[in-house]
Amino acid sequence: MAATPLERIRNIGITAHIDAGKTTTTERILYYTGVSHKIGEVHEGNTTTDYMEQERERGITITSAAVTCEWKNHRINIIDTPGHIDFNIEVNRSLRVLDGAVFIIEGVAGVQPQSETNWRLADRYNVPRIIFINKLDRTGADFYRAFDTLKEKLDIVALPLQLPIGIEDQFVGVVDLVEMKAIVWEGGELGAKYHDEPIPADLADKAKEYRQLLLDTALSVDDAAMEEYFEKGDVEVATLKRCIKAGAISGVFRPVLCGTAFKNKGVQPLLDAVLDYLPSPVDVPGISIAAEEGEEDGEHSDRRRIKADPSAPFAGLAFKIINDKYGTLTFVRVYAGTLKSGDMVQNTTKGHRERIGRMFQMHADKRAEIKEVSAGDIAAFVGLKDTQTGDTLASSDDPVVLERMAFPVPVIDISVEPKTKDAVEKMSLGLQKLAAEDPSLRLKTDQESGQTILSGMGELHLEIIIDRLRREYGVDCNIGAPQVAYRETISKPHTEVYTHKKQTGGSGQFAEVKIVFEPQERNAGITFENAVVGGSVPREYIPAVEKGIKVQAETGVLAGFPTVDFKYTLVDGKYHDVDSSALAFEIAAKACFREGMKKASPIILEPIMDVEVTTPQDHVGDVVGDINRRRGMIQNQESSGSTVIVRSHVPLKEMFGYISDLRSMTKGRASFTMQFHHYDPVPRNIADELVKKSA
Amino acid sequence: MSAPRLHWTRGRADEGGGEGRTLEWIGLDDAGAPIARVVRLRGPTLGDWRRHAAVPLDEEARIIELRPPAPAGAAWLAYIGGKVVGRAALPLQAVRTAEAALAGRGRP
Numbered sequence: 179m180a181a182t183p184l185e186r187i188r189n190i191g192i193t194a195h196i197d198a199g200k201t202t203t204t205e206r207i208l209y210y211t212g213v214s215h216k217i218g219e220v221h222e223g224n225t226t227t228d229y230m231e232q233e234r235e236r237g238i239t240i241t242s243a244a245v246t247c248e249w250k251n252h253r254i255n256i257i258d259t260p261g262h263i264d265f266n267i268e269v270n271r272s273l274r275v276l277d278g279a280v281f282i283i284e285g286v287a288g289v290q291p292q293s294e295t296n297w298r299l300a301d302r303y304n305v306p307r308i309i310f311i312n313k314l315d316r317t318g319a320d321f322y323r324a325f326d327t328l329k330e331k332l333d334i335v336a337l338p339l340q341l342p343i344g345i346e347d348q349f350v351g352v353v354d355l356v357e358m359k360a361i362v363w364e365g366g367e368l369g370a371k372y373h374d375e376p377i378p379a380d381l382a383d384k385a386k387e388y389r390q391l392l393l394d395t396a397l398s399v400d401d402a403a404m405e406e407y408f409e410k411g412d413v414e415v416a417t418l419k420r421c422i423k424a425g426a427i428s429g430v431f432r433p434v435l436c437g438t439a440f441k442n443k444g445v446q447p448l449l450d451a452v453l454d455y456l457p458s459p460v461d462v463p464g465i466s467i468a469a470e471e472g473e474e475d476g477e478h479s480d481r482r483r484i485k486a487d488p489s490a491p492f493a494g495l496a497f498k499i500i501n502d503k504y505g506t507l508t509f510v511r512v513y514a515g516t517l518k519s520g521d522m523v524q525n526t527t528k529g530h531r532e533r534i535g536r537m538f539q540m541h542a543d544k545r546a547e548i549k550e551v552s553a554g555d556i557a558a559f560v561g562l563k564d565t566q567t568g569d570t571l572a573s574s575d576d577p578v579v580l581e582r583m584a585f586p587v588p589v590i591d592i593s594v595e596p597k598t599k600d601a602v603e604k605m606s607l608g609l610q611k612l613a614a615e616d617p618s619l620r621l622k623t624d625q626e627s628g629q630t631i632l633s634g635m636g637e638l639h640l641e642i643i644i645d646r647l648r649r650e651y652g653v654d655c656n657i658g659a660p661q662v663a664y665r666e667t668i669s670k671p672h673t674e675v676y677t678h679k680k681q682t683g684g685s686g687q688f689a690e691v692k693i694v695f696e697p698q699e700r701n702a703g704i705t706f707e708n709a710v711v712g713g714s715v716p717r718e719y720i721p722a723v724e725k726g727i728k729v730q731a732e733t734g735v736l737a738g739f740p741t742v743d744f745k746y747t748l749v750d751g752k753y754h755d756v757d758s759s760a761l762a763f764e765i766a767a768k769a770c771f772r773e774g775m776k777k778a779s780p781i782i783l784e785p786i787m788d789v790e791v792t793t794p795q796d797h798v799g800d801v802v803g804d805i806n807r808r809r810g811m812i813q814n815q816e817s818s819g820s821t822v823i824v825r826s827h828v829p830l831k832e833m834f835g836y837i838s839d840l841r842s843m844t845k846g847r848a849s850f851t852m853q854f855h856h857y858d859p860v861p862r863n864i865a866d867e868l869v870k871k872s873a
Numbered sequence: 874m875s876a877p878r879l880h881w882t883r884g885r886a887d888e889g890g891g892e893g894r895t896l897e898w899i900g901l902d903d904a905g906a907p908i909a910r911v912v913r914l915r916g917p918t919l920g921d922w923r924r925h926a927a928v929p930l931d932e933e934a935r936i937i938e939l940r941p942p943a944p945a946g947a948a949w950l951a952y953i954g955g956k957v958v959g960r961a962a963l964p965l966q967a968v969r970t971a972e973a974a975l976a977g978r979g980r981p
Contacts, residue, residue: 393965394963394965394966395963397965398963398964398965401883401894401895404881404895404898404964404965405881405883407965408880408881408968411878
């Protein structure tokens, strides 16, 4: 694997909204680069990267798949990611380890909600990206309108490198603004044949105008290129490409290409653009090491970075885990160093050592054994005993911990139980393995009912998990109705003093704590401050207070939901030389929480979803009326040809089973997508109902 | 009438860390005399604030802001002599603005 020089490697992701054509584009890439000898189609269920049974049956991508191909003497490692929000964890972890990304935007609808969400994720990880406006063969496609949505919705400087020649069924090729030529695809050969020709006369003026915009924007990042332009009145193609790459990596602007992957037009220039404008592992500044304990993420951006260097001590990040019949496969992005089968590494996140067994280069579900991996590679390791997604593997010569990964918070719960009693153990084992693969899936046991509760990102996510449990682990389950993952918080500050005193003969228990509880803004989590002065609570008992609050916060005082977004400050307390202990302080903290929270105006929060319904004009009234009935707030409506896109915020509780209602209301002509947006307090009547139910 | 072509050369550069981007391009006529300039307006900016008419945004004046700020999308000013003849978002656009203004008033 180390044979390809680093500057000729590209680690890229392909990401977009559902059905924008990610898998279709990946499939063409594999065909044109000679990896596949025929093109698979999503609707026929025979694509390379959608290899799971569920993916092929449903025609959607569920898990990200890694494939490798060669193009013009470069190696491109590609990760095809899911579009559905329920599987957003896959996009999250892929973007975290990639050096660049291709964002596919639909030529009819333009930027859609999931594109926006993924775009923000890529912003978080500073991933350089290029944009491909796809499906220009579709009825209603409009390159310029889709291009405008890039600026409106993503607030970016989008820079066209191509213009379409024709549109819808007349779309035949693109104008290449870098080399000022037309590229036209020939019929047959599945788009493998294309040729250059002069720019069509009717596009000459437009091409000239956009070429000037390209020069104005791209050259502004490079003074030497400006000088070349002043001298010659134009620049060499190599100079322009250098400027575009610099701008794409720094994010000053985002290059835009176009085509139709399904009709096999535009994919080869997209591959050229991946080589020309997306960075190799040595073109990026390197991954940061993790923040120190207590240091905010994003603070001190001057933290040390690990540069891609095969001769440096080894450093890699485990970003995905798969369990199959052969064992556990751990996908690792190698940032520095070289590793051979049988080598020992440290899991620096957990602080133990791991021996590397066999190593594989993955091609979707197929694997090729390799003996060595180096900086810049993505590979799968077998034999790691206790390494989870997000863990760092590093050499003991430089035991760094790399920047951690952030995982989304589950919003929906269901209870599961096996249909037969003897399957209890199998179910538990299966769920544990599935949860190890998927950090957005959480398991817990309901203390009162003893039931296993699965928490996930949406109905589809949990449905797939139950289906995998049946197919891969042979466990049939009964499942409860989906439940909303409510949260509790407080709305005003309160100071509570609690004394725990127990005397039952022998040494007793004594602890007193005085804690200030304060609300925090949404998503701030739980913050602890120790403001004890003069040792009124000895230092060794502080962790027990923290533990007590942490445990008790899992069960809120109103209806038993986890309590979030509050700060607690331990300001004072009392102890006894003989009777105080860590346990006594933990008990006191728990009781203080229970009493204090009740007086801090507790409220229940519910997840609010960002819902986008695409409906024919005739049904807009029905759709809007129905959203209002579901306690939704319409955000805006936008016409796109004969269809209307209605955007709204609706409580998740009201969205269960929405798809069947929408279908019957619009005779199956409307569709919708939704994703988590924020938590909001539930209305009083619903809060009362929840409290009553929990009593 | 096409705009006259000047000979553009680098002027002042950003003296902050990094590779020091050019903040000013000077347009010279055929005799080498400077007759036009395009200048990048900056703000908010960091440090060195005594040179500018700037407003500190924090107590230690680590962050200052030029007021009035550069209008959005018009960070480059085109000058002829000492007079502003136009604004543009990008330096090449400002260069064209300056050259077009020269054409309008007759080549010097």
